[in-house]
Amino acid sequence: MQTPKSKQPHSRDYEAKNLLVLEGLEAVRKRPAMYIGSTDTRGLMHCLWEIIDNAVDEALAGFGDRIEVVLDGDGSVFVADHARGIPVDTEPRTGLSGVEVVFTKLHAGGKFGNSSYNATGGLHGVGASVVNALSTRLDVEVDRGGATWSMSFRRGVPGVFDGDGPNAAFTPQSGLRKTGRVAKGVTGTRVRYWPDRQIFLADAELSLSHLHDRARQTSFLVPGLALDVADRRGDEPSRETFVHVGGITEFADFLAHDAPLTDVIRLQGHDAFVETVPMLDDSGAMTPTDVERDLDVDIAVRWGTGYDTTVKSFVNIIATPKGGTHVAGFERGLTRAFVKSLDGTRLLKAGEEIIKDDCMEGLTAVVTVRLAEPQFEGQTKEVLGTPPVQKLVTGIVERELAEFLTSTKAAVRPVARTLMEKVVNASRTRVQARAHKENQRRKNALASSALPPKLKDCRSTAVDGTELFIVEGDSALGTANVARNSEFQALLPIRGKILNVQKASVGDMLKNAECASIIQVVGAGSGRTFDLEAVRYGKIIFMADADADGAHIRTLLATLFFRYMRPLVEAGRIYSAVPPLHRFELINPKRGYEKYIYTYSDAEYQRKAAELTKRGQAFKDPQRYKGLGEMDADQLADTTMNPRHRTLRRLTVDDAAAAERVFEMLMGNDVGPRKEFIVEGAYALEADRIDA
Structure with a gap:
């Protein structure tokens, strides 16, 4: 029986004539x-x-x-x-x-x-x-x-x-x-x-x-x-x-997207190494020869207040997006410099350790080296492979950065200490976040004691459609607990005003009971370790009183989420509930009017009162709500919690850099810009709008 053509075995002939030699190009x-x-x-x-x-x-x-x-x-x-x-x-x-x-x-x-x-x-x-x-x-x-x-x-x-x-x-x-x-x-x-x-x-x-x-x-x-x-x-x-x-100093500033914690620091050095390479001798033969190579290292580093790391590396101006020995040397030297410098301070407690990720949090770096005939992996030159470069770059970075971190100069010393504090706080955050991540899983984690007992969770285990209300005060919690739809609405009460995390360190933030509870209930970690996929609820809603204190609480909550859980804000999953300020109770309401009418601002109140008076509709003296606790459950549900009737304001970030500047101005340590902002706003405020 003849073998089908597709199944014919390959020829066993394999001789020199079967070889194909490709000439030139x-x-x-x-x-x-x-x-x-x-x-x-x-x-x-x-x-x-x-x-x-x-x-x-x-x-x-x-x-x-x-x-x-x-x-x-x-x-x-x-x-x-x-x-x-x-x-x-x-x-x-x-x-x-x-x-x-x-x-x-x-x-x-x-x-x-x-x-x-x-x-x-x-x-x-x-x-x-x-x-x-x-x-x-x-x-x-x-x-x-x-x-x-x-x-x-x-x-x-x-x-x-x-x-x-x-x-x-x-x-x-x-x-x-x-x-x-x-x-x-x-x-x-x-x-x-x-x-x-x-x-x-x-x-x-x-x-x-x-x-x-x-x-x-x-x-x-x-x-x-x-x-x-x-x-x-x-x-x-x-x-x-x-x-x-401006060279790579200007490049580092261009690449950075967060507020600066330090100015751009240049780490520069020169060294040499011996490399054995094949060289043509006088007779045309290739002979292994020891050649001394010069290595110039020039690195620009800059730390910011954010968490993202950006490292661009180059060899003789050729980008190496996959790194190589020069980047490995930079990272090792960076870590060694911080470990060595922190040993001489009391910032690091017993048992705490610093790793590479802690040092690189908020770092923007441009790593450049220049040397003759570097060894690349392939013609696309994405990875530097010259082995001696790693050790030499490590030594230069460790020496130059340690000199900056341990400097006694008046202009440098406070900046260096702030930078070391950031690295130590990053280490503590990493440890805390790992513990949070291990203990917090989606709804099945509720079976453990990891979640705060004050959380009133919902029954649904699906992220889409579920809502977490962060509620100000225990009095409002009781009403909200009755008003909510427990199938998909969860409640987390907070006591008064949480910590201003813009001023506080990461360690202080994690020690704060209210901040820790919020991060724990959201369930996705914080800072660099934040995982948007692990968030336990589809919407996070701030629900505070419609007064100055309530506005302050919402601002503090917004600061916490923007600084430590920013992907939630960027994804448009953070909202602010809009409770009413006034309630009209109509006497024998005419057709087309409900018995109760709510208004959400003084201007809307004035318009509604004028409209009812003009139409001859009688009403009792309007009630002004001083807080969410003054509403009964039905009123809170109809006005603030029921998706069919409520109003929510979504918090968004169109320009992260601009938002960062606003948060720093309103909530940061520098009083001057905030005072100027308040004074300018005071001149624009009409005296009769002040609720006193």
């Missing part, structure tokens, strides 16, 4: 993802980074202070610099011009030794040649030696086009052409290429926002370098120039 076109990571938008952008980074490497070496990038409407990309220009003389081993070697030979360039570049982003000598191989057309012009030299390529093959664009007729031809003259001393390189749509996915496109982000980032890392980005695609061309002289 064929390997790049056969396996592009090996060189650029992918063939989607990410890979398309990586090609652009390779060309831009070559120009940036020249700026790093001290040549050229401007780079131009243009995304053109015909699908091409143009990059120009005003640096030294690619060498145009003949490379002796290949007999080709320097330009042709750079764009057609893998692992060829000026970055394998220390003669042309000390610290570069390009290392493997494949960047320009890979872009060339993956382009339907690439044109390069070099100004050098008083002349303009030109060369074109089609999918990596040198030649001549008889017109513009990638579809022009093409004749293969090796060699550099002299196409013009320039003033002596004028140098630079211009590259225009059309990505090959046979390689890249149909939906891959060049992202202007990503290009802007990369240009902005580079301008921070190379102070004084201007990157001019133009987009000529579409009907609305744009152009933007990025240049920053």
